[in-house]
Amino acid sequence: MxxxxxxxxxxxxxxxxxxxxxxxxxxxxxxxxxxxxxxxxxxxxxxxxxxxxSKVVTVSNFRLTPGLRWPEPPPHDQVARVARYVVHTSEWGSFATISTASSIKGYPFSSIISISDGPVDKSSGTPYAYITRLDPFGKDLLKDTRASLSVSEAQSDYCQKHDLDPEDPRCARALLTGTVEEIKNGTREAEFAKTAMFSRHPVMQTWPQKNHNWIFVKLKIEHIYVLDYFGGAKEVDVVDYYNAEV
Structure with a gap:
């Protein structure tokens, strides 16, 4: 070429x-x-x-921890389970006592109290609290241990996510009545109460101890009402409540 x-x-x-x-x-x-x-x-x-x-556990008040999330609530017709769910997912509630204050003596008196029925992965069903006798709530209990506790599903993100007002029946509420008992130091229950409260409310460990009379208490439940749907509140047997699947 x-x-x-x-x-x-x-x-x-x-x-x-x-x-x-x-x-x-x-x-x-x-x-x-x-x-x-x-x-x-x-x-x-x-x-x-x-x-x-990943492990599904409860972390309320929108304080979601990486890797942890809220479980879906039980069906509304399973009221015992709903009661356990709302109590466990609540980190505070409205405790009503009979006031001993001179100006309102004998009136119902409601206090916002931090509560926990156990660590996020272990529900006991029993609401525990860490209180001081200097608080009106603690003072009232010295005279009359009867109390009512109201907790709402509105503390989680469920009601907000579904655009439900806290007063909407579908935004579940549990109303528990009984007596508040002080837990004896050195017992197994005292250790559980400490773990329950401090794991959900770690700042409590920094609260002043001297002369503040801090004690662990629990609500000994006697009656339970649940409002989680239209048609009015339903009464829940205490035994069924404690046997309910969480």
Whole structure:
């Protein structure tokens, strides 16, 4: 082949290479885009799988800990389970006592009290509290240990997520009545109460101890009412409450 023919052949090959370059570049771009998209989708699926398989425990008041999330509430017709659910997911409640204050003596008196029925992964069903005798709540109990505790599902994110007002019957409430008992130091229950309260309310460990008369107490439940749907409150047997699946 002549030199001119060789030159023409080389020029032809270079032209063909340049002609195919945009096509290859486009193909590589789409291949990279699809690969990236697949990796994103796989990452999202893996995250969802991790979340669904992670331990489901309760952390209320929107203080969600990474890896932990609220379980879905029980069906509204399983009222004993609903009561246990609302009590366990609540970290505070309204405690009503009979006031001993001179200006309102004999009147119902409600106090906001931090509570816990156990660590986030261990529900006991019994509401515990850490109180001081300097507080009106603590003073009232020295005269009359009867009390009522009201707790609401509105503390979790369920009612907000479903646009339910706290007074909406579908935003479940548990109303527990009984007597408040002081827990004796050195007992197994005292250790459990301490773990229950301090694990859910760690700041309590820093509260001043000297001359403040802090004690652990529990509500000994005698009556339970649950309002979790239309049609009025339902009474729950205490035995059924404690036997309910959490």
């Amino acid at each position: 002549s030199k001119s023919g060789d030159l023409y052949s080389l020029l032809g090959q270079q032209y063909a290479t340049q002609e195919n370059y945009p096509t290859k570049k486009c193909k590589y771009f789409f291949l990279g885009f699809i690969t990236t998209l697949v990796l994103i989708l796989l990452g999202g699926a893996a995250y969802q799988l991790y979340m669904s398989s």
